[in-house]
Amino acid sequence: MKILDKILFAQDFMPSSENIENVAISLAKTFGSAIVPIHVLPDDVVNPKVKHLLDDTANARMVKTKRHLEENGVQVHSPIVKYGVPHDQIVFTASSENANIILIGSGETGEEDEFKLGTTSERIIQNSEKPVLVIKKDSPFQVKTILCPVDFSDPSERALKNAIIFARRLDAKLIVLSVSEVSTTSWFSSKADLEQENKERAKTNAEAFKAFLGKFNLEGVNWLKEERSGNAAKEILQSIQYNNVDLLMMGTAGRSGLNRFVVGSVTEKVIREVPCSFVTLKSQDVISLHLETDIKDFEKLYEAGVQLEKDGLHEAAIEQYKASLGINTMHVPAYSAIARLFDKLGQPEKAGLYRKNANEIKERIWYSKIEEEVRKLRGS
Template sequence: MKLLEKILLAVDFGKSSQNLVQSAIELARIFESEIIPIYVLPDDVTNEKVNTLLGETALTKLKQTAAHIEKEGVMAHEPVLERGTAHEQIPKMAVTTNANVILTGSGETHKNDTFRLGTTTERIIQKSEKPVFVIKEGVLLNVHHILCPIDFSEASQRALKNAITMARRFKSELTILNVCELSKSTWFSTDNLLEVANEEKFREERQKFEDFLKEFNLSDLNWTKEMPKGNPSEEILSTISKKMIDLLIMGTAGRTGLNRMLMGSVTEKVVREVPCSFLTLKSEDMISLQFKNHINDMEQLHKTAVQLMNDGFYEEAKDHLKACLALNDMHVPAHKTLAKVYDKLQQPEMARMCQKNAKDIMDKIWYQKIEEEVRKLRGS
């Protein structure tokens, strides 16, 4: 069972590449993923000799990167060398290779720049339908606290679903943020009326927030929710600073036609200025359940079920445990794990029944052992 099968690693061999590659390795270790290194050469070099030399050098460095990944105990795919513009070719190859996510650096910017996101990376985010995971320069992938801003849209549903699984795997804290943007309109006859209207809007928004969260499995997570009033992008950036956020996960609405290049004004402002690593999701999940077909190994089924339970996929864990017991209904660990799953699903009667089944089997095995010992002593 894999939640994140393929990572398309976009390297540029710059000074930040070492940190980016190491971050990819850490992410791949956590999710048991395969890394596909990719580099895009410019296609505007007219000198044939120079062009050939650049290609050979880039391919050599790509192979060195793949070898380093393998040496670290992570699976590396055959490197991909493309020609063209990076923001065009990388999203295309993400589709071609069926990658779950594009991992890239934030790009090199000057120390005092207000906009901390490089142009190429910003364009990759704009172009890609695949999730894009951006690693900030000089910052290791060491996730202790995740922030997920939501606005009740389909995009933010996707973001929160992925953020919950990431928080479980990283064993990190999760803050879920909804910003209530109050009206500043002057058409109200008095300030009193404006204040009353804004208070009503805040109450309605808070109820929406509560209802929205009911759709998600947040059990066994260290999580908090916050609902400040103000400008969404400013409040998101402020929360990142105050809470020392390591990873921001945001949904961004997919666009069509002439507006396809837009990310949405809030997302665009935040990702340009955000001081931490971040993940943007448009129309696809980074995290998705992918099972091996026809698993008929009992121990593997149980191992997968335990991981599914730990990741919060309780129904899927239950199905795997039932498949395990179909192969051997005397498998005590499966009965015990199934009891835990039923506890998570708030089905105490079923949990007690599974615990009883496990105890009955263990008692039966114990008495069988005693009988065997007695027979040996009697010489029969």
Template sequence: MKLLEKILVPIDVNIDFKEQLNTAIKIARSYNSEIIVMYVLSEEIVHNDIKEIVINAISENLNKVKEILKKEGILIKEPSIVFGNPVDKILQSAINENVNLILIGSGIIDKNEKFRLGINADKLIRLSDKPVWVVKSNEETKLTNILCPVDFSDPSRRALKNAIILSKKFKAALRILGVYKPFVTTSLRLKVDTKEENAYRLGLIEKEMKQFLKEFDLHGINHVIDIQAGVAHENILHTIKEYGHDLLVMGTNGRSGLNRIVMGSVTEKVTREMPCSFVTTKTQDIIQLRFDNEIKEIEIHFKNANDLVENGFYEEAINQYSICLQINDMHIPSFYKLAESYRHIGKNEIAEYYENRAKALLARLWDKKIEFEIRKHYRSDN
């Protein structure tokens, strides 16, 4: 079982892709993922002699990338060169290869441009159902300080789920940010106590945040819950700069682009500024659980379960520990791990049941061992 099986890395050999490749290596090494490298060449090149020269040059660069990944011990599929529209071909490849993640560079941006996100990267975010990780060029993604803004919508729910997974895997700090719009008035006619009104609004979002976070397991994660008053996209950009966040995780929704409730328009306004590397999630998670139904060995199921626990997938881990007990109903470590997993999801009575079964089994085995030693002793005396 692999939690993050495949990463699609479309490379533009004409620009600096060092940080894009470094980030891909970092993720692949952590999850034992396969990297799929591709280059999309425009069909505008029609002269065969020119096309051959260009293809040879690109192939040489892709082979260098392949060797770098091999030296790093990363599993890599043979790099490919395809012809056509970059966005269309990347999306098609992501579907054909059934990748977990598309990892791209931010692209070439003119210094005079207002927005820092490349055109192709922007289109991929809008059109891809797969999670898209955009690496900020010329800036190391350390994966130590993650920001996840939430507005309690389904897109932000998915984003936070993935942010928590990444925080656990990379032992990164996580800031969960909620922004509410403060009441402001300059009218002398309105007799409103702005302090009282804003205190009321703050109380509402604090209550909503508390309820929202009940769905997530934040145990063992160095996290901060940060509620601010202001304009959402401005606060997010300011927070990234003030606290030095190196990864932003946000949610998007719908094929027409970004969810227009609150989070979508905010996501668009933030990501086009390219404040740091970021991940956008839409209908799929970065981590997709894929099991081989033919696996029977208890050790593999137990290892699968432990990996799931480490990444916060307690219900899925429970399923794997249960399979261990189907194979061997005296597998004591699985009993204890089931108890631990059920406690994580708040089912303490079931946890106690499995813990008691483990203790009873240990006691029975211990009694048998003592009985065996006594019998052995008497046999030796005779």
């Protein structure tokens, strides 16, 4: 069972690439993912000897990358070397390889640069429908605190759904942030009227926030909600600093038509200045569930169900437990687990049915043991 099947790792061989390679290993081990390394060479090299040298060097270094990843116990697909514009080739390959997520560095920028996000990284985020994980320079993937800002839109709903699973798998604290935008218009006749307007906005936002959170299963997650008022981008950045956030997960405002790749203005402001690593999600989830239904080992199927239950994916866990019962119909823990999950899903009749099955099997096993003891005593 995999929930993050494939990571497209953009290897640029810059000084920070070794750290990003280690992040790829950590992420792959956490989620049982395969890694697809890619490197993009310029397509404007005219001299054939230089082009040949570049090609040989890149392929040799990609073989070395693959070997290093494999030595660390992760599955690696054949490295990909392409020519062209880096962000175009990376986005295209992520789609053609059906990767769950693109892993990139934030880019090599100087301390004096106004924006801390490199051009290639920014364009990948703008153009990719796939989620993008951007690792800040020299930032290890030691995630203790995750921040997920929400505006109650579909992209932010997707971001929170994925952030919850990341928090469970990484055993990290999750902060869900909502910012009530403050009006600064001069239309109001008095300062008191303006303050009352912003007070009402905050109240309405708090009610919407509560209703939004009610959609999610946060059972077993170490989480808290944070409510702020002000400029959304500024408040998100301040929350990151105040809470010492290690990973930001944000939904981006994907548009339709010709502008469908435009990143929302709040996201754009935040990702240019954010001091930590971050994930952006537009129209696709990082998490894409692949249930194990073709293996014949009921214990592996049952263990997959246990992991799905820990991930909070209750419906999927039930299906996995049922698959294990298809092989071993006497497995009481699977019946009990399904009953427990149906209780959590508010389906007591189904829970009772599976609980009854579990009890009947327990009684059958108990009576079988009694009969066996009686036969031993009789010497038969």
